[in-house]
Amino acid sequence: MSLKLYYDLMSQPSRAVYILLKKSNINFEPKYVDLRKGVHYTDEYSNNINRFKKVPVIDHNGFILTESVAIIRYLGRENLLPEALFPRADKVLNTRLDEFLEWQHLGLRAPLAMYFRVVMFSPDSEKIPSYQKRMETALDEFSTLWLGRGNQYILGDTATVADLLAACEVEQPRMTGYDCTANYPVIRDWMDRVRTHFNPHYAEASSIVEKIAAKRVPMKKPTAKL
Incomplete structure (x- = not known):
């Protein structure tokens, strides 16, 4: 089997697929795509790898597939x-x-990712409070409607790819100084379980998050929520 993964660990879904391949003991050839240098916008990448100019992408024996959820479903099937x-x-x-x-x-992904993007790339934007409100509404729903049902993980008491995808999204705002787990005990405890389950690969893939988050000044936190 020949499997190549085109990725950048700054990307939430890239981290999820990378960790999943490692956890599943799938041999793959890593193909780093430096998003900060705009490699995904080059003609070579967009013409030959991903016409949508994004990561992650897999090349499985010549079959190229984009979009993280499609990749995960394909690997599963x-x-x-x-x-x-x-x-x-x-x-x-x-x-x-x-x-x-x-x-x-x-x-979950859209509101958290949009908050991350606006804070990182438009830090003086007056729209940040509205994006933060949308993000916290999403965290409320995730905490209560998916995790607040007495289970250890999203689908029950066993970790699945659902938990991995969600965890990578929840990590992303930390690079702006906002810790999504600080005000949501249910999410915090779930994140601890997910990290433990997918380590050491989770820690490896998240090292870039830790590095950037360490340089950010933590944002003032509102009153703790469920």
Whole structure:
């Protein structure tokens, strides 16, 4: 099997796919795409690898696939992922996984990613409070509607790819100085479990987050929430 991963660990979904491949003991050839240097905008990359000019991308025996969720579903359906991480046999659990994967695009990823982008690239924008409000609304919903049901993880008491994708999104605002776990004990405890489950690969992939977050001044936190 020949598998190449085009990635940059600054990218949340890149981290998720990278960790997943490592955790699943899948041999792959890492292909670093430096987003800060605009490598994803070059003709070579956009014409030959990803016409959407994004990461991650996999090349599996010549089959090129973009979009992290599509990549994860493909790896799962090809039986390259452990059943525990990508449930297939249990049709109900598999459908619940699909339910979360569909929700997280707009329910979690979009508001957290947009907050990160505006703070990092437009730090003086007067729109930051509105983006922060949207992000915190998403964290409220994630905490109560997905994690606040007495389970250890999103789909139950076993960690799956749903937890990995979500955790990588929750980490991203830390690079702006905002810790999403500080005011949400349920998310904080869940994050601790996810990190432990996917370590040492989680820590390896998140080292860039830790490095940048260490240089940021923590933002003032509101009253603790559930």
